[in-house]
Amino acid sequence: MSRRPTISDVAREAGVSRSTVSLVLQESPLVKHETRESVRAALSRVGYVYNRAAANLRSSGIGLIGIVINDLRNPFFTEFAISAQMELSTHKYAAVLANTEEDPALQAQVVRGMIEHGVSAVVISPVYGHEDETFGPLARAGVPTLQVLRRAASDTEAFPFSSPDYITGGRLATEHLLSLGCRRIAFVGGLEGRAVTRERMSGYLTALQAAGLTPESYLGRSSRAFGRETAHRLAGHAPEVDGAVCFNDLVALGMLAGFAEQGLRVGEQFRLVGFDDIEESEQSYPALSSVRCDIRGFGRRTAGRIVAWLENGDRPPPEETTPVTLVARESSLGPRRGG
Template structure:
């Protein structure tokens, strides 16, 4: 159930200023001094006031807008996720507003605030690094359903949709071990995200399970991008004893690792085994075709949208946590024989 909407009068009373002063702050007027502006702005955020552009009416069952905010739209995983969301919300008569935070918490706050002003019926969020539960609290408090995807947000009373990062990483490393590799690296990803931690943990546990000692140098963190993958591969070239295979944080990193290998006259899938994580559309058509842990980005977007629509239709905010299964898709980049390029459960 939605709480009563905070009014300008409430903000003015709490700040000890007039209604007109609050209005000037909302309009960005230079007539208000900076100290007053900061005080009023802080109260607007704390009390969850939404500037009235018809947003209050839109939110109450009339809104047909779904917000989706992702942390890295340059990664095709998130483009595919957004396509999956759109397939569901469009068929339900809603329109999707898509925004890119670029890993900036400030930018994320701005776009979410703008979406609230325009009356979103619900929000799907892949949080920027450093996002806290308090960043989505105003939405939950005002009765707007939120589904957090890909990255967990501990303490936030919202629904969460994650993939089995630990199990997927463990399965991939086991496959490399079965192919005969003993010097296996983990490449890419920011060390301070839960997704990276879970995938590294799966990598380490698979090595431990096989009795292979972990070489800390073989965990090479970098930006979770193609450029980050190339950087990780270049760093590996300076090792006295190089790995012979790598599990990459995601497919973008894997493509970059392949670039870095080629620039050093090493052919992926022949001189070095590469496994990605996600299974974006380009993975199948890459040369060599990329072995990867399939998360099914479009399917994940569809499930996130279904979870959100369920709450919108019920008229209440529920808290559910779902972890989707993943599967290893074996292709040529890991050096597997052609007969092993079938999808594995």
């Protein structure tokens, strides 16, 4: 069934009236035991989910939207979630927010709970792995679901995907370092085999190939700790590497700390570009160059997309990317001179 099952679908399946189904859902003692069991079986077969709290929301004219995020500890995802939630509120929708901590089992549990509570739609920045356990129930319940920032479900006709243009971002960052004279540029961070890592690396690889240079990658967790560790590694064992494009700003900020501990001046002896342009990038020392994804604007646009899908039937395209820009600061340009 391509749409969300209705009480009418359950009634037809069970061979009873809509009012009888409603009475069963409300656990009314007026319905005979045999009929109640028949309706419950029909509910299971058609995948209908009812929740009294959700019914109260609908009756008050408020829609409930689920926002599922893989890592709310990362400011990039937090900014997205806040911006989307604030925009949804302007359209009179309430949001329920869940952090899945990169745990596919927890993600599946959270999604099932949201379906049971009658969410009108789901926006998900998904965890990788066990995709059927998350997206299968959403498909069976007919809940409009938009994947953002990461693509885990390959069927983007059923689960449209939207993200900033990571490929262009990687290219812009690498071309910037090349223009500053870097000739041995590393890509640092991002777990191997993940689509988002491949996308962010793709532009980097394209730019290096065009320049006739050899790529060098140090893949790992997208964390400050990994960035700091890699900075120590480069300073001690690969001093010829003169620049890096990082998977995200957290990795880059970790590298700033690691190089500072090694007494190496970022922006002069080593040039560094992050990715995402979180607020801390501008406040770091030296200020971090980064690929700006306009995550606030992306969050607002995402909320608008899901509202248009629900209210007007305007289904998002299967795949969509939004523009990115490079913001050059002292970590690549060097210290500011003069007044």
